[in-house]
Amino acid sequence: MVLTGKTAVVTGAAMGIGKAITEILLQNGAKVVLLDVNETAAKSLLEDLRKQHGQDRTLFLSCNVESEEQIKAAFQKTVETFGGIDILCNNAGILNEGEWEKTVSINLLGVIRSTYASLQHMNKLTGGRGGVIVNTASMAGLGPLLSCPVYTATKHGVVGFTRAMAAASAASGYGIRYNVICPSFVQTELLDNITLKLGQFSHLEDATQQLVEVLGILTPSEVAQCVFELVTDETKNGEALMIFPKGKQYITFPSMQ
Ligand SMILES: NC(=O)C1=CN([C@@H]2O[C@H](COP(=O)(O)OP(=O)(O)OC[C@H]3O[C@@H](n4cnc5c(N)ncnc54)[C@H](O)[C@@H]3O)[C@@H](O)[C@H]2O)C=CC1
Numbered sequence: 042m043v044l045t046g047k048t049a050v051v052t053g054a055a056m057g058i059g060k061a062i063t064e065i066l067l068q069n070g071a072k073v074v075l076l077d078v079n080e081t082a083a084k085s086l087l088e089d090l091r092k093q094h095g096q097d098r099t100l101f102l103s104c105n106v107e108s109e110e111q112i113k114a115a116f117q118k119t120v121e122t123f124g125g126i127d128i129l130c131n132n133a134g135i136l137n138e139g140e141w142e143k144t145v146s147i148n149l150l151g152v153i154r155s156t157y158a159s160l161q162h163m164n165k166l167t168g169g170r171g172g173v174i175v176n177t178a179s180m181a182g183l184g185p186l187l188s189c190p191v192y193t194a195t196k197h198g199v200v201g202f203t204r205a206m207a208a209a210s211a212a213s214g215y216g217i218r219y220n221v222i223c224p225s226f227v228q229t230e231l232l233d234n235i236t237l238k239l240g241q242f243s244h245l246e247d248a249t250q251q252l253v254e255v256l257g258i259l260t261p262s263e264v265a266q267c268v269f270e271l272v273t274d275e276t277k278n279g280e281a282l283m284i285f286p287k288g289k290q291y292i293t294f295p296s297m298q
């Protein structure tokens with residue numbers, strides 16, 4: 042897929058991995074709508090992006106992925122402004138084992154809300170142009186991160202939901218590809234104040250820190266490069282791409298047939 046003239050929506054776009062995804066899509070010619078709850082960070086980023094890429098290729102819309110109403114309004118505004126949606130990156134996520142219901146609501150239900158709301162605009166069967174959705178899971182979507190059971194559960198959910206949507210889309214003729222990235226640790230604010238975020242599992246922080254030392258830490262732009270691959274390579278549908286500092290690997294799951 043060539044990105045020139047395409048419109049992308051990125052959730053959690055103001056910082057970290059979402060910011061890097063936004064930048065790589067813009068650098069390659071797409072128009073990008075940034076959705077986030079952090080208005081201060083998003084407006085400051087938007088100002089920089091407009092200086093670099095022009096005034097008319099970006100838009101920020103305040104949107105909490107916990108709200109179906111806000112997601113629908115943001116997609117409607119995107120279509121009114123840019124004429125459609127070709128690419129959706131469901132990236133917003135938190136780590137908070139104390140506030141675990143909120144973690145499920147943002148990390149898993151947020152992806153489902155946004156994916157379902159996007160169908161109206163992207164599904165070829167309902168007048169959309171088709172396109173591609175890339176969801177941000179984690180390596181914790183493929184195996185257990187011992188200090189974060191609920192975070193782990195949400196990311197396993199995102200991997201399963203993405204693969205099932207890919208199969209449903211292919212079988213139904215939606216014209217939408219669905220892929221998921223599974224990065225190991227990434228240098229972002231999600232890793233700040235980790236003791237507090239681990240809640241009742243804070244005693245397992247040292248064990249997690251050891252895992253960080255073994256696996257190393259990615260930069261957001263290394264992750265964004267992999268998102269770009271899944272967006273542009275039209276042969277990729279239903280793929281889970283594991284990303285770690287030493288490389289990347291497409292996951293082979295057990296066959297169910
Ligand atoms: N940092 C890491 O080590 C890893 C992060 N991830 C995943 O990457 C994604 C992005 O995280 P990071 O960039 O690391 O974190 P971050 O904290 O730097 O950025 C997250 C962004 O999402 C936004 N956000 C949070 N709740 C939201 C909501 N309800 N609605 C809309 N926007 C919301 C925040 O305002 C922020 O801009 C998350 O899904 C996270 O689980 C995956 C693997 C590793």
Ligand SMILES: CCCCC/C=C\C=C\C(=O)C/C=C\C/C=C\CCCC(=O)O
Nearest residue numbers: 179180181184185186225226235249250
């Ligand atoms: C297969 C086993 C799971 C490996 C998971 C690897 C990385 C996942 C990272 C994330 O998605 C979330 C990031 C942070 C996890 C929590 C704690 C990190 C502690 C870091 C520190 O103490 O500095």
